[in-house]
Ligand SMILES: NC(=O)N[C@@H](CC(=O)O)C(=O)O
């Protein structure tokens with residue numbers, strides 16, 4: 140096959156940041172994607188409906204002229220989130236989902252949840268209204284090895300929350316383990332999982348062998364090869380539980396190339412070319428549309444895009460190594476292989 144046309148893909152987990160960074164990187168996602176779930180972990184976080192509406196306006200203002208890209212906003216769930224504000228923002232069409240960060244789990248998560256009893260009224264409202272909860276699924280206990288944090292979270296936190304809140308619709312964000320794949324697959328219609336581009340490509344060796352590679356460091360951290368293969372199998376299976384959430388998470392190079400480097404891989408620029416290469420390698424190009432364009436809207440109960448993109452196979456595609464922004468240069472994720480699929484339209 141040398142050409143494939145898909146419904147326009149959406150990104151169900153994206154960090155657009157704010158200010159000069161937003162201005163610099165928003166066009167990278169708007170070029171190919173139709174919609175994206177926008178993460179609320181700004182400093183300070185997006186916690187109210189009014190803040191989400193104002194952030195949405197700033198995003199729309201950063202898009203290239205004529206862009207049809209639609210940011211789907213989320214609220215950062217805190218122990219003081221007001222259920223009536225959530226209900227009003229959802230009913231007004233300002234927000235699409237809420238985001239749960241266990242306090243301390245990742246970049247800008249200090250306002251996250253410590254005591255799950257405190258968010259019970261919000262979770263119950265969400266179950267009643269069908270508002271999805273997007274979850275960063277890692278425990279933060281210092282005695283749990285960082286490579287085990289996702290699997291332990293499923294047993295100790297996620298499963299109990301779901302059992303205690305029947306009807307709660309949950310997206311396991313950026314799953315990185317076989318345990319995550321298995322739990323999502325068994326979870327029924329109210330459970331979905333996003334998979335990033337980079338976790339389909341790298342395992343933990345890529346971060347550490349031959350010298351430490353800060354641009355491959357993200358959270359949840361990439362795991363062993365057997366887990367990467369489980370993610371590949373899930374993404375390319377066409378199973379409706381799994382959909383694309385790039386977790387494209389820009390940090391300016393000095394913040395990554397540092398004695399205490401930030402977590403996050405920036406993949407907005409070359410994600411579709413990487414995915415086409417990956418799906419082709421696995422003999423599953425016919426499943427790319429399900430993963431990138433159909434399963435996400437189905438979970439979020441939104442229509443599939445009316446537009447299409449065409450990927451054309453040819454000589455290796457070129458893309459910038461860095462995106463220059465007013466907040467500094469951002470290194471584009473290097474998949475470590477030539478990419479042959481160019482995106483048209
Ligand atoms: N994925 C990351 O490594 N980083 C994200 C936060 C997140 O999604 O956990 C970020 O905001 O930089």
Ligand SMILES: [Zn+2]
Pocket residue numbers: 245275312313358359
């Ligand atoms: Zn996360």
Ligand SMILES: [Zn+2]
Pocket residue numbers: 152153154178386388
């Ligand atoms: Zn993220």
